[in-house]
Amino acid sequence: MTAEHAKADAFFAAMTKVLGADGVNRAEETLRRYGENTMPAGDRRPLGVVYPRSTQDVQAIVRAANSHGIPLYPISTGNNIGLGSRSACEAGQVVVDLGYRMNRILDIDERLGFAVVEPGVSYQMMHDELMRRGNKLMLDVTSGPPQGGMIGNALDKGAGYTPYFDHFGFSCGMEIVLGTGEVLRTGDGALDAADLVNWHTSKYSFGPILDGLFAQSNYGIVTRMGIWLLPRPPAIQSFHFAFPDDDDLDEIIELCRPLKLSNFVPTLFRVSNDLYLCGSEGESPEYRASGGKRSISDAGRRALRESHGLGAWNVSGAFYGPSAEAVAPMIQRVRDHFTRSGKARYIDHDSAKAIPPLQVAINAFSGVPSLGELGLLKWRPGGGNIWFLPGTPMDGKIANAFQKICRKIYEDFGLDYTVMNVCGPRFARGLHVITFNRDDADECRRADECYKAMSREVAKRGVFVGRAPLDYHRFHMDQAMPSYRNACGAIKRALDPNNVIAPGRYGITA
Amino acid sequence: MRTNFTAEQLVDPSLREAARIIGTCDHYGFCTNTCPTYVLTRDENESPRGRIELIRAMLEKGGTPDAATVRHLDSCLSCLSCMTTCAVKVDYMHLIDHARVHIQRHFRRPLLEQMLRALLAFTLARPRLFAALLKARGLARALSWAMPSVLRNMLDMIPQKLAPSRALAAGTHLSKAGTHRVALLAGCVQQVLNANVNAATLRLLQRHGCDVVISEGAGCCGSLALHMGRADEARRLAAANVRAWCRDIDAAGIEAIVVNASGCGTTVKDLGHLLADDPALAENAREVARLARDISEFARTLPFVRPGGNFGFRVAYHDPCSIRHGQKIIEPPREILRELGFQVLEVPEAHFCCGSAGTYNLLHPDTATTLGRRKAQHIESVAPDIIATGNIGCMVQIGRFTRVPVLHWVELADWATGGAMPPALRHVALPPPQPLQPSIPDDGTPRPDVGFW
Numbered sequence: 020m021t022a023e024h025a026k027a028d029a030f031f032a033a034m035t036k037v038l039g040a041d042g043v044n045r046a047e048e049t050l051r052r053y054g055e056n057t058m059p060a061g062d063r064r065p066l067g068v069v070y071p072r073s074t075q076d077v078q079a080i081v082r083a084a085n086s087h088g089i090p091l092y093p094i095s096t097g098n099n100i101g102l103g104s105r106s107a108c109e110a111g112q113v114v115v116d117l118g119y120r121m122n123r124i125l126d127i128d129e130r131l132g133f134a135v136v137e138p139g140v141s142y143q144m145m146h147d148e149l150m151r152r153g154n155k156l157m158l159d160v161t162s163g164p165p166q167g168g169m170i171g172n173a174l175d176k177g178a179g180y181t182p183y184f185d186h187f188g189f190s191c192g193m194e195i196v197l198g199t200g201e202v203l204r205t206g207d208g209a210l211d212a213a214d215l216v217n218w219h220t221s222k223y224s225f226g227p228i229l230d231g232l233f234a235q236s237n238y239g240i241v242t243r244m245g246i247w248l249l250p251r252p253p254a255i256q257s258f259h260f261a262f263p264d265d266d267d268l269d270e271i272i273e274l275c276r277p278l279k280l281s282n283f284v285p286t287l288f289r290v291s292n293d294l295y296l297c298g299s300e301g302e303s304p305e306y307r308a309s310g311g312k313r314s315i316s317d318a319g320r321r322a323l324r325e326s327h328g329l330g331a332w333n334v335s336g337a338f339y340g341p342s343a344e345a346v347a348p349m350i351q352r353v354r355d356h357f358t359r360s361g362k363a364r365y366i367d368h369d370s371a372k373a374i375p376p377l378q379v380a381i382n383a384f385s386g387v388p389s390l391g392e393l394g395l396l397k398w399r400p401g402g403g404n405i406w407f408l409p410g411t412p413m414d415g416k417i418a419n420a421f422q423k424i425c426r427k428i429y430e431d432f433g434l435d436y437t438v439m440n441v442c443g444p445r446f447a448r449g450l451h452v453i454t455f456n457r458d459d460a461d462e463c464r465r466a467d468e469c470y471k472a473m474s475r476e477v478a479k480r481g482v483f484v485g486r487a488p489l490d491y492h493r494f495h496m497d498q499a500m501p502s503y504r505n506a507c508g509a510i511k512r513a514l515d516p517n518n519v520i521a522p523g524r525y526g527i528t529a
Numbered sequence: 530m531r532t533n534f535t536a537e538q539l540v541d542p543s544l545r546e547a548a549r550i551i552g553t554c555d556h557y558g559f560c561t562n563t564c565p566t567y568v569l570t571r572d573e574n575e576s577p578r579g580r581i582e583l584i585r586a587m588l589e590k591g592g593t594p595d596a597a598t599v600r601h602l603d604s605c606l607s608c609l610s611c612m613t614t615c616a617v618k619v620d621y622m623h624l625i626d627h628a629r630v631h632i633q634r635h636f637r638r639p640l641l642e643q644m645l646r647a648l649l650a651f652t653l654a655r656p657r658l659f660a661a662l663l664k665a666r667g668l669a670r671a672l673s674w675a676m677p678s679v680l681r682n683m684l685d686m687i688p689q690k691l692a693p694s695r696a697l698a699a700g701t702h703l704s705k706a707g708t709h710r711v712a713l714l715a716g717c718v719q720q721v722l723n724a725n726v727n728a729a730t731l732r733l734l735q736r737h738g739c740d741v742v743i744s745e746g747a748g749c750c751g752s753l754a755l756h757m758g759r760a761d762e763a764r765r766l767a768a769a770n771v772r773a774w775c776r777d778i779d780a781a782g783i784e785a786i787v788v789n790a791s792g793c794g795t796t797v798k799d800l801g802h803l804l805a806d807d808p809a810l811a812e813n814a815r816e817v818a819r820l821a822r823d824i825s826e827f828a829r830t831l832p833f834v835r836p837g838g839n840f841g842f843r844v845a846y847h848d849p850c851s852i853r854h855g856q857k858i859i860e861p862p863r864e865i866l867r868e869l870g871f872q873v874l875e876v877p878e879a880h881f882c883c884g885s886a887g888t889y890n891l892l893h894p895d896t897a898t899t900l901g902r903r904k905a906q907h908i909e910s911v912a913p914d915i916i917a918t919g920n921i922g923c924m925v926q927i928g929r930f931t932r933v934p935v936l937h938w939v940e941l942a943d944w945a946t947g948g949a950m951p952p953a954l955r956h957v958a959l960p961p962p963q964p965l966q967p968s969i970p971d972d973g974t975p976r977p978d979v980g981f982w
Binding site for chain 1: 531555556557558559562563571572573574578579582613614616617618875876877878879880910911980981982
């Protein structure tokens with residue numbers, strides 16, 4: 020037996036004592052599947068999986084990891100498809116699966132509009148609980164998997180589409196097990212007291228704001244978080260516009276910006292290209308013919324648009340109010356605004372409900388988890404999927420220039436430009452989907468090169484990514500200025516001196 | 530998922546289909562999120578993705594499967610929740626059926642289990658025999674101490690009180706108006722365990738202008754046999770139904786074949802697939818499948834009579850998996866109940882199976898009990914007066930874990946449109962029905978505890 024094996028066996032023996040035999044999983048098929056992901060660089064088999072039930076269990080796991088020199092990799096529900104799934108940064112790490120047993124909704128305060136959850140609580144679970152309580156509050160959801168974890172998404176800087184779209188921004192008060200095994204409470208929870216009144220209502224309490232240290236980092240394992248909830252509006256009415264040409268993005272961004280700067284439209288705008296919407300409805304009609312070597316043709320895109328009643332670009336937003344009648348005049352003003360140039364085709368709320376990709380938008384604006392967008396994953400066969408997530412300022416010319424750059428790179432690598440710009444007042448996050456056949460080595464290589472080429476090109480123009488697939492964390496950290504990297508490393512050494520929590524995640528090294 | 534079947538193996542149409550389905554799985558793993566057995570165990574082999582891998586290995590190897598594989602495949606509920614959540618829409622329903630047929634043909638189960646499965650397949654499909662056996666349940670309970678645990682479990686499943694079984698007479702049950710003409714599948718188990726479901730369905734349809742044909746020779750849909758891997762038996766039962774319905778379709782026309790047990794409905798809608806290789810019946814089977822409608826789909830098209838009365842009871846609606854995942858019908862039963870004045874309550878974890886799953890709760894009582902308790906807890910958390918669902922299996926299973934009366938929603942619809950109070954409610958002290966209140970006032974009136982709109 021090697022020293023590494025002995026170390027691992029000692030760690031798992033200790034874990035079995037703490038968690039019970041069913042709290043440790045080293046079955047062959049489990050290791051294989053937890054190592055799977057959708058990225059080009061291949062799977063990464065973990066050393067084992069452990070299932071804590073409580074913060075105390077997590078502390079015990081972290082302490083044992085320190086004692087035995089075992090690297091950990093915490094996941095919430097493991098639904099971060101396209102960004103890493105349940106796969107650890109490196110083979111040989113122990114996955115701490117918080118989703119199995121730490122999935123309790125600890126509190127919901129209906130008067131103050133917040134919930135307190137453990138990492139395994141999914142959007143669907145919270146939605147179900149709010150429905151059970153009479154549907155008075157709604158949560159902001161992603162348009163991704165309904166079983167995605169609320170804490171995991173917030174910590175990875177995920178977002179939705181309602182006024183509470185910023186999932187980390189609308190979180191409040193965390194409990195974290197640091198790399199030392201100590202428990203830290205952030206915000207008002209830092210008060211050394213038993214009863215904490217403002218932990219999940221006040222973000223800005225005495226002392227430095229430490230919460231941000233735990234977003235996209237590997238400094239600790241978050242075991243509890245407060246999440247703010249929006250009172251559910253009696254009426255939610257969406258509006259949609261289809262634009263015919265790729266270059267209409269310039270006009271669209273200019274039209275959206277003023278509506279968001281004043282917050283006249285309460286939701287973010289989903290500005291999706293044809294393939295982002297049509298791609299969820301079936302496999303690329305040209306994939307098999309080209310063997311995946313070429314991007315879909317313009318004629319193919321036109322045909323898809325026609326069959327689904329969509330445009331080259333499609334804008335969706337929504338109003339909230341006391342009734343459909345009450346918001347109708349606001350929708351009319353938006354309609355006048357968008358159709359002034361004569362290019363936009365208006366699609367009303369009821370018509371949109373019959374178009375599945377637009378129903379996804381309605382669900383998202385309504386705080387209803389839905390599965391529709393997962394269909395994008397079958398645009399090409401073979402299960403390869405990564406997301407490139409840069410952003411642009413809400414300036415039409417710049418956004419359109421970025422479109423041209425990225426569209427050309429996709430085409431250079433024979434992939435299909437698939438993007439949704441999620442637009443706020445000043446900034447739009449560009450959700451670029453790279454779907455590829457992971458069983459085809461050449462297509463994997465092209466997906467990888469496409470991702471890196473786009474990253475380099477936008478970086479040359481001063482744009483960084485907001486989130487990234489696990490395969491590219493080191494790549495992106497290397498794009499950061501040295502002092503930023505040094506600061507991240509110094510914090511890592513302070514909070515996780517033995518580098519046991521997700522070594523390598525987000526490119527942060529001790 | 531890559532497969533490695535030989536060309537010789539792929540001559541077999543079943544293996545060819547299985548290979549095609551397996552090849553569509555991309556291992557995303559969304560299915561694991563909603564698979565009841567994986568959620569309970571975190572065992573990869575207890576997940577759809579893991580089972581697909583096991584099926585691949587079993588079918589590629591051919592011959593006798595190993596016992597562990599059989600155990601993991603047996604423990605699948607066939608709830609099809611995985612198919613709803615799968616990003617690439619793997620046709621798991623047909624794949625697991627192929628696997629079960631292979632197991633049935635190649636695996637020798639312990640003798641007692643073989644006998645039990647044969648008994649279930651034979652008895653449940655024959656309502657008269659099943660009813661006769663149920664009459665002896667008192668004696669059987671008295672002798673239960675001498676029975677193997679598996680038989681004791683089965684006895685425990687039988688409701689304490691059973692209304693007399695009344696089979697609907699074959700022939701046409703005319704309505705006053707005669708606006709529609711539909712066939713109704715009288716089924717097998719349901720008419721024995723709760724005769725009022727068929728009776729209420731018949732009354733509801735007749736009251737709303739439907740002449741209802743109970744086709745001579747139509748009976749068990751075959752799904753119970755199919756899910757136990759007895760494909761030949763399932764096809765025989767299905768073929769009998771197709772012949773019976775086609776006779777009536779040819780004779781006088783039928784605009785829909787209405788099914789009020791959703792497990793059966795899923796199978797009837799899939800008859801085109803089940804009988805695809807039967808040259809004499811394939812086309813007729815496709816026609817039957819085309820005409821098949823869950824009662825909620827058909828009833829939603831009817832303009833209901835409303836004789837009056839307040840039915841504002843709190844009704845928790847439980848989606849049977851066969852209707853939510855198998856047939857993708859979610860809103861129609863809820864819409865009907867709301868239209869008829871009931872307050873429909875949404876139950877958390879609605880996508881999750883109650884553990885009934887055909888004969889699953891008879892063959893896997895431990896898992897079924899865990900799931901049944903979990904479902905009942907979720908349902909009771911919304912404090913319902915009544916639980917409504919759309920499948921007899923769910924009714925029996927949920928009824929084991931709650932004191933709240935469990936009905937088929939069609940019994941409530943019959944009651945609210947002029948029928949008698951359902952038998953299951955006659956001896957229940959229901960609270961006074963509440964006037965209907967939308968959960969959110971539609972006039973935008975601000976409430977003290979939520980936002981101002």
